[in-house]
Amino acid sequence: MSNVRTIEVNQSIFAANDHLADDIRGRLRENHTFLMNVMASPGAGKSSVLLRTIDMLKDRLKIGVMEADIDATVDAEKMLAAGVRSIQIHTGGECAMNASMTKQALDEFRTDDLDLLFLENIGNLVCPAEEDVGSSMNMEILSIPEGDDKPLKYPLMFQVTQVVLINKIDTRDYFNFDDKAVVERIHRLNPDSKIFFVSAKTGEGFEAWTKWLLEQVETWNEN
């Protein structure tokens, strides 16, 4: 590192929305609804992972999806086409959901009867990591084509997520991606992080992931 000149630009941008986030969590807990905040880069496969996950768990759980986007309704259209209860949220240019926007969405989209509610956050590894949306759990989907160095570049994302899905493992032959290195880098940032290697395309790894997720939802909803 010694020969790299580095400039630190210090600016605080962390929003003080933690109180509202706790209110949301309390309300969801009362209703026995588990809110999973899904974060990833653009194109990492958030919608595809959710569609397959929902398909595998739909006989066990009542599931809904809130799609957050700057613009467009393509993901919500996909969810509706698959028969998934969903709503589109437009963030008005904001690069991440926050607790206030989540509350607006929950008020609009009645979710009291749901066991599991996914929030598909804006595709971005920076801003979403900084905002507590009141979720029961945070997850990150990292795809093989993005590379194994992402935990080095976006450490906060991997610190605030309890589970990481490494997606698109069916494309492994086409990219240099070091499984061992990525697991080490993630665990250095969060030793308790659960990691699954999956392919939303082929379904590989989804048995283990959905079994684990079902346990989390059941445990959370029992308390």
Added chain:
Amino acid sequence: MSNVRTIEVNQSIFAANDHLADDIRGRLRENHTFLMNVMASPGAGKSSVLLRTIDMLKDRLKIGVMEADIDATVDAEKMLAAGVRSIQIHTGGECAMNASMTKQALDEFRTDDLDLLFLENIGNLVCPAEEDVGSSMNMEILSIPEGDDKPLKYPLMFQVTQVVLINKIDTRDYFNFDDKAVVERIHRLNPDSKIFFVSAKTGEGFEAWTKWLLEQVETWNEN
């Protein structure tokens, strides 16, 4: 679209840094330095594209790179290892460079003798699109694995960029990516946008791209 419920959350986040950006542009023009603001999702291949571009143009132009990251110095290390003059900028959590940070970086990293200076912005399709950094030109690198729907989801990025590189075309067989659709979507947002299909891995498409870039730099620096 009619059956998708959509919530509009209106919040303005556009920073008023345009005056400073114009100052930067003026100063760079005086010094005959072309500043290219490089934007992309995490893992789209920004560093790899830059390394190959620089290698192909290094006998024609004096080139430098400013690497913006939340954390880490991996990209600046790569540039130095390749013998490229570079500096690392840490944005202190900010999800994009702005004019003020760019000015700090330019003051620190003396660039008066450079013909071409790349700013590798934070990996993100949202915030960087909103900030004028004082660049001569903005470019976006979209990689095949991310999917052809990105212009629909992140329209502002494609409105503010004058050139789009579609990278990783060597992986085309492994992803459903509609070339014609993506070109149409980009041109609907910006009819003048120049689009190149390239592979930083194999070098495909780089002759046309670097030839075009050289022309832009020479034209700009002559004026």
